[in-house]
Amino acid sequence: MKPDIRELTRPELEAELARLGEKPSHAAAVYLAVHRRKGEDLSSLPGVPARVLAALSPAFSVSPLPPPEKLRVSRDGTRKMLLRFSDGAPAECVVLPAKDRLVACLSSQSGCACGCTFCATGALGLRRSLTAPEIIAQFEACLKQADGGLSSLVFMGMGEPFLNWDNVERAIRILSDSRGRHFPQAKMTLSTVGIIPVIEKLAASDLKVRLAVSVVAAEQEQRARLVPMERTYPLRKVIEAVKSYCAAKDAHVMFEYILFPGVNDRPSDAALLAGLIGGIPCRVNLIPYNPPGAPGGETPRVKEFQRELIAAGLRTYLRPEKGGDIAAACGQLAAERS
Ligand code: SF4
Known part of the structure; x- marks a missing residue:
């Protein structure tokens, strides 16, 4: 199972982006999308370039946040x-x-x-x-x-x-x-x-x-x-x-x-x-x-x-x-x- 991208602190996400050959500065847009805008599809996060999403998708998942039962x-x-x-x-x-x-x-x-x-x-x-x-x-x-x-x-x-x-x-x-x-x-x-x-x-x-x-x-x-x-x-x-x-x-x-x-x-x-x-x-x-x-x-x-x-x-x-x-x-x- 792929790790949940929501587990990462921003410095950790920056390091992951660098490891994947992408600019660490994209972490800010990814963070906004998954935390503030609750984006749950790593193939189409608002404000994140398609190339960055293509690099992140094979490595990470986004687990849905469960609503109250x-x-x-x-x-x-x-x-x-x-x-x-x-x-x-x-x-x-x-x-x-x-x-x-x-x-x-x-x-x-x-x-x-x-x-x-x-x-x-x-x-x-x-x-x-x-x-x-x-x-x-x-x-x-x-x-x-x-x-x-x-x-x-x-x-x-x-x-x-x-x-x-x-x-x-x-x-x-x-x-x-x-x-x-x-x-x-x-x-x-x-x-x-x-x-x-x-x-x-x-x-x-x-x-x-x-x-x-x-x-x-x-x-x-x-x-x-x-x-x-x-x-x-x-x-x-x-x-x-x-x-x-x-x-x-x-x-x-x-x-x-x-x-x-x-x-x-x-x-x-x-x-x-x-x-x-x-x-x-x-x-x-x-x-x-x-x-x-x-x-x-x-x-x-x-x-x-x-x-x-x-x-x-x-x-x-x-x-x-x-x-x-x-x-x-x-x-x-x-x-x-x-
Ligand atoms: S008060 Fe209750 S929740 Fe808090 S440490 Fe003790 S057992 Fe755990």
């Missing part, structure tokens, strides 16, 4: 889509309305191997990682639902993006390319449970994306019960990597803290969290737990916890629940149990 719309306007790829692997993506903005939440994998005990995706296990075109297909599906365009993009759907880094990085570079969708990297956020080697790679890279780290719980044993990856990459070491990342990039990060009533929302938990991340340029996103298949939401303790963090000098944001009625809220994506 299902669309569910929440009472609050959240839209969740299920895409199914050629081998049947499903992935969900979500468009979240937030004030006057629309945020696209994409999946990086079909399922997830991390097994976080509170997460519906984790319960599915990993089917496979998604390719860059499959990630881009979700972006296109979200864009179609966003009349006024998308304001930002988060990798917080199914999967751990840092365990599919090659394809996620590729998708970021393609989506942000000026001849692709030209979506700013600074408006993309990658959320990880703390895969330290990739945090280090990101720190050393030229990417301008934003980093979010799922703390979930600050106490080590408790976190290990909720986030098994704690046993491989302990939070304390993750935080050291985050400090180096902030210094290298002159960036701030987001820490995500899911509040489980009666489990990790005690004043001592707030103090422990503040002690761990105090001094890091950051904001803490507080997320009231959404049990899969049941309405979750804010308890009075959530606001108190937020006040305790603020008193300890941290910037916080209480993330309002979105899409709970269509299982599109944080931790609920399970590809409709496909």
Whole structure:
């Protein structure tokens, strides 16, 4: 099977054109045609000379971007889509309305191997990682639902993006390319449970994306019960990597803290969290737990916890629940149990 031309970053496509004896500068027109104009026939791409197409056609294919198989719309306007790829692997993506903005939440994998005990995706296990075109297909599906365009993009759907880094990085570079969708990297956020080697790679890279780290719980044993990856990459070491990342990039990060009533929302938990991340340029996103298949939401303790963090000098944001009625809220994506 011929490789999909949509997998290539523009420098890679330029190199391929040079190898085929064509001018690398034709890559810009090819990119525009397959990414922005969604050309799917390599023998007739608009704006690309016939000779260049004749050189590319025997070497590459263009896989069609699958349209959503299902669309569910929440009472609050959240839209969740299920895409199914050629081998049947499903992935969900979500468009979240937030004030006057629309945020696209994409999946990086079909399922997830991390097994976080509170997460519906984790319960599915990993089917496979998604390719860059499959990630881009979700972006296109979200864009179609966003009349006024998308304001930002988060990798917080199914999967751990840092365990599919090659394809996620590729998708970021393609989506942000000026001849692709030209979506700013600074408006993309990658959320990880703390895969330290990739945090280090990101720190050393030229990417301008934003980093979010799922703390979930600050106490080590408790976190290990909720986030098994704690046993491989302990939070304390993750935080050291985050400090180096902030210094290298002159960036701030987001820490995500899911509040489980009666489990990790005690004043001592707030103090422990503040002690761990105090001094890091950051904001803490507080997320009231959404049990899969049941309405979750804010308890009075959530606001108190937020006040305790603020008193300890941290910037916080209480993330309002979105899409709970269509299982599109944080931790609920399970590809409709496909
Ligand atoms: S919370 Fe994220 S990393 Fe953990 S199982 Fe769910 S999708 Fe995977």
